[in-house]
Amino acid sequence: MIHVTKTYLPDIKKYKHYVDKIYQNGRVTNNGPLLVELEEKLADYLGVKHIVLVSNGTAALEIAYRTLDLNGFAITSPFSFVATTSSLVTNSILPIFADINPQTFNIEADNIEALCTPHTRAIVPVHVFGNACEVEKIAQIAQRLNLKVVYDAAHAFNVRFKGNSILNYGDISTLSFHATKLFHTIEGGALVINDDDLVQKARYLINFGIENAESIPELGINAKMNEFEAAMGLCMLEEMHLIEEKRAEIYSYYQQELNGFVQFQQLNSDASNNYSYFPVVFENEKQLLAVQADLNAHNIFPRRYFYPSLNTLSYIEPRQKCPISEGISDKVLCLPIFSELENNFQKIIINTIKAKVGLQSG
Numbered sequence: 001m002i003h004v005t006k007t008y009l010p011d012i013k014k015y016k017h018y019v020d021k022i023y024q025n026g027r028v029t030n031n032g033p034l035l036v037e038l039e040e041k042l043a044d045y046l047g048v049k050h051i052v053l054v055s056n057g058t059a060a061l062e063i064a065y066r067t068l069d070l071n072g073f074a075i076t077s078p079f080s081f082v083a084t085t086s087s088l089v090t091n092s093i094l095p096i097f098a099d100i101n102p103q104t105f106n107i108e109a110d111n112i113e114a115l116c117t118p119h120t121r122a123i124v125p126v127h128v129f130g131n132a133c134e135v136e137k138i139a140q141i142a143q144r145l146n147l148k149v150v151y152d153a154a155h156a157f158n159v160r161f162k163g164n165s166i167l168n169y170g171d172i173s174t175l176s177f178h179a180t181k182l183f184h185t186i187e188g189g190a191l192v193i194n195d196d197d198l199v200q201k202a203r204y205l206i207n208f209g210i211e212n213a214e215s216i217p218e219l220g221i222n223a224k225m226n227e228f229e230a231a232m233g234l235c236m237l238e239e240m241h242l243i244e245e246k247r248a249e250i251y252s253y254y255q256q257e258l259n260g261f262v263q264f265q266q267l268n269s270d271a272s273n274n275y276s277y278f279p280v281v282f283e284n285e286k287q288l289l290a291v292q293a294d295l296n297a298h299n300i301f302p303r304r305y306f307y308p309s310l311n312t313l314s315y316i317e318p319r320q321k322c323p324i325s326e327g328i329s330d331k332v333l334c335l336p337i338f339s340e341l342e343n344n345f346q347k348i349i350i351n352t353i354k355a356k357v358g359l360q361s362g
């Protein structure tokens with residue numbers, strides 16, 4: 001069975017080597033040596049000043065909002081994974097959705113300002129499928145209106161913008177290291193923070209608000225990453241070049257073969273591609289469902305991602321309309337992309353789409 005992604009499992013000998021270390025020193029969590037090593041190596045690899053590892057990408061978003069003391073309203077993208085919005089709601093921040101650009105699938109920067117009110121405190125854009133947002137425009141808006149910016153960079157591992165890490169934009173960027181992601185730690189996530197004081201605050205917040213045995217200065221939660229997860233991250237990091245190489249090949253083949261049959265995501269020309277997803281947009285939902293059914297018959301399961309558009313979630317009040325996001329959500333499918341995807345399966349996927357799309361539009 002082929003799913004949209006398959007968890008990459010690095011060389012087991014390497015992983016065992018780290019597990020042996022954990023058994024020898026007896027440290028399994030609470031800022032252990034492997035976590036410290038992974039933070040240092042990741043900061044260096046990604047080109048960022050501070051990285052704080054946490055238990056998952058959703059916790060990273062929640063800790064980011066708490067670190068910045070956010071409340072009130074936040075302008076965000078309706079075209080994202082549910083955690084971008086649900087993390088705001090659980091922290092009593094009202095999401096206000098700015099519709100997306102129909103080509104890039106990212107929040108349309110030009111839509112942000114008109115939605116801001118005196119209650120607006122932040123912008124929470126998403127680098128959708130790793131595609132860099134209009135970070136310079138968003139920085140200008142934030143500065144003019146005195147807003148904080150938290151980038152949900154769950155998909156943007158190792159993306160560069162004009163040669164610099166995309167994670168250095170905004171007040172905080174958050175990452176997800178879930179098993180389905182390009183780089184993973186089984187479960188996990190991270191915050192990239194430039195400000196030294198805020199880093200310290202985030203570190204308290206992920207550890208119940210504790211500073212030391214006698215001092216608890218913040219209202220925190222438990223969002224710590226453990227040593228077995230950090231060990232997985234250390235192994236993954238050593239193999240990232242192989243993973244990216246293979247994904248780039250698969251990505252290019254889809255692009256070459258499906259050009260003209262479906263709509264592709266338009267990528268930011270100032271940014272690098274990390275090949276984390278391959279989204280395609282069909283003419284209409286009926287066509288998408290027909291392709292999906294045919295692929296399922298071959299035991300291939302692409303994913304309707306992101307679906308539904310987050311402005312339509314039942315717990316979002318007041319109701320907000322985002323016709324572009326809703327339209328893309330109805331028609332987008334993420335095709336399988338992972339380093340072990342064999343070319344014969346990729347050919348089945350491509351031929352199925354060509355047959356269905358060609359047939360229906362013909």
Ligand SMILES: Cc1ncc(COP(=O)(O)O)c(C=O)c1O
Pocket residue numbers: 056057058059080081083084126152154155176177178188189
């Ligand atoms: C855009 C986006 N934000 C946040 C998350 C949440 O990350 P996690 O699953 O690690 O909690 C995900 C996970 O898929 C995501 O895709």
